[in-house]
Amino acid sequence: MVRKIENDHARFRDIVRGRIKQDLRKYISRGELIGRVGKNIVSIPLPQLELPRFRYGRVGTGGVGSGDGEAGTPLSGEPGESGGENAGDQPGEHLLEVDVSLAELARILGEELQLPRIKPRGRRLLESDVERYTGIRRTGPESLRHFKRTFREALKRQIMMGLYDPARPRIIPIREDRRYRSWNLKRVPESNAVLIYCMDVSGSMGDEQKEIVRIEAFWIDTWLRSQYKNIVTRYIVHDATAKEVDQHTFYHLRESGGTKISAAYELVDKIVSRDYSSDEWNVYPFHFSDGDNWGSDDTRRCVDLLRDQVFPRVNLFCYGQVKSPYGSGKFKKALDEHFAGNEMLVTSEIQSREGILDSIREFLRHGK
Amino acid sequence: MNLPADMRKGVDEIEGHAREAGLEPFPTVFELVDVDEMNEVAALGGFPTRYPHWRFGMEYEGLRKGHVYGLQRIFELVINNNPCYAYLLKSNTPVIQKIVIAHVFGHSDFFKNNMWFVKTNRRMMDEMANHGTRVRKAIERYGLERVENFLDVCHTLENLVDPTLPFAALPGGPARGASAETEPAPIAVRRLKSKDYMDRFVNPPDLLAARRQKAEEEREKQRKRFPREPRKDVLQFLVENAPLERWERDLLTMTREEMYYFVPQMQTKTLNEGWAAFWHSTLMTSRILRDAEVVDYADCHSATLGGGSGALNPYKLGIELFRDIEERWNKGRFGPEWDSCDDLDRRSRWDLHLGLGREKIFEVRRIYNDIGFIDEFITEEFCHRHKLFTYRWNAQTNRYEIADRDWRKVKQQLLFGLTNLGSPHITVVDGNYGNRGEMYLVHRHEGVDLRLDHARDTLRGLFRIWQRPVHIETLVEGKGKLLSYDGQENTEKDVKVA
Known part of the structure; x- marks a missing residue:
């Protein structure tokens, strides 16, 4: 039976989804959701779900407590949560936070941006073995003992042996009656994806630009994670040279100097051809830069690298150009000219935080 | 009733003890529920048959989360109704079950005997079920969205009631403020006493003559005023005068009824919890508890009455x-x-052996x-003994700090929170x-500003x-x-406040 509250609760979740969707742009541009991510769960503050009322403003009200201390002693903990303000009880004073799973968030993002589901590349069908505890065995660890089956075996045995007395139904399992859960192997199709984030860390990329990249990468991650079971992320930073770094370094590194984008593309090519054969992996390189490359020679080299080495091995190559006060922003134009009509490449320009959502849509709307 | 036989026996025994001690509870129906059911009932304000609304779902989510994280647990829930309904958690240990x-x-005794509950509907279980049916019918007819949006507005306005109203109105008679239909008294102009020839x-x-005319004008203005006198029961004013459709009026009336049902519970929270805690501790320690159960009892009792870090526990305040x-x-x-004695030593040894305590607490x-x-019973000694203080938000340090230990301030602060149910x-x-x-509404400012963002949104609801x-x-900040709100936008302007 569906309990009555389930309806109310489902409706509440609906409203939460609606509110998140409505304000998605705001949440995304503020970047406030990142850092609230627990294990597969995001706590989203939704103060606007609180019903408005004529009520007192918070500051200025106080309360009554009990304990030691002189005037001016700070209260430990937050009063009012567990009773301090109960005398002046104002329900709903706490900030309402709603837990949403990352999968659900991805779905909301998908709905809002009308993203298509990604079709894994059809060249191969990868399979892998998964263990499922669906079987029964006669041996095993006690922690996996199957009580019902054990009981049934004992009952069967006692009936067969004539030991069962319906008036006093006592079932006593012996060693041989015991049954244990065990695993069976199951073949399931598998899809793997690798995301390679490259970022320009030359002097012209400021903190704000990096923050934009960080936020955008988070949401791209969230979406792709909802589409693939197994996701690997790699990070590359480059100025005049490129190197692979871990996630923390990626977002916090501050370098300066010139920009040679080809160095990054060479490294992408190296990583992909070494670690991720295109038969088994869906590969998504994302490159973020302010578009200020060093000389047109290098840009030409980038184009060659992309066309000959990178494109054949990846699903999609995304280039996001973050506007910076220093960058010339020519690189995007160069790419767009060379690859006009080529579906392997998506470029987008991110003017500010507000542009993140549109940029994500641009990258992901192809469903590749 | 789904109590197992042994518990049934326990209940009867405890009820016997309670009655012997002088309590007169309603006949009480006990239900055993699991945690999910308890959270459900609590989210619905105690009424399993309540009308559907997402707000209850939100409550439920909060309660469930609180339970999962181990922050809170509801041991029991009691509904003011005749018969009184009580929900007990199945998983309570036998000792806790006895306490509960x-x-x-x-x-139950408090609901029945406290005079502030006299006017509440004692068949609220049935009434709530009726409300549920009414809302469901409205949803069938007008669609979920429409009804839900309207209920949202009703909830937004539900604290615009007059807590003293049930006692001002005659049963069945017109509400206060609407009752000025009697013949107005003739206008009398004040005359100074004088001798005939000096008059x-x-x-x-x-x-x-001028005074008389002024008084007449005043009365005329009064007569045209609508409403005649300022009315605090804004909900009732809306029910009577707003251009609502029938179903809307119906739902608004329903919201108001439910609010008035809950008002006495808000007015007596400390008293009610204090009374219940007083009696569970008195009955347990003097009559019910067996030797082996003492430790469990003490553990549970102190957990419910413990004050967290600096916070004041209303159960604790009440029982003390x-x-x-x-x-x-x-x-x-x-x-x-006693009041005029200021010899501390004499005061501390003061005992006239009157034995009037029991009688007094029943009163x-x-x-x-x-x-x-x-107001009446918090004394200076009480404040000192329980180390009560007031706290304030300190904007400079961005934290709450102890403000004062003066008992009059403590009392004042407590009373402020209780005035008008803590609402403006x-x-x-x-x-x-x-x-x-x-x-045109007027907020009587009592030292604390309204929360402006909420006030603006509430005006939108009111406009609806x-x-x-x-x-x-x-x-706002003294001005x-x-x-x-005019249907298009929220505006704000300076006015002179009388």
């Missing part, structure tokens, strides 16, 4: 006040002689609500403002019902402001 049952009888000079006729009152009236520590439970309870005092003074059918521009006059 004794506690329930305390609440013409002491009370000049043209002055009297009752204990204090009992002791004071047992020892005769009241009256002018308290019958006639007080929280405001009277705290708001009246409707004009339903035809500017002769344009606009609504009144369907003409709405205004509220208030003080008079008029917040308005």
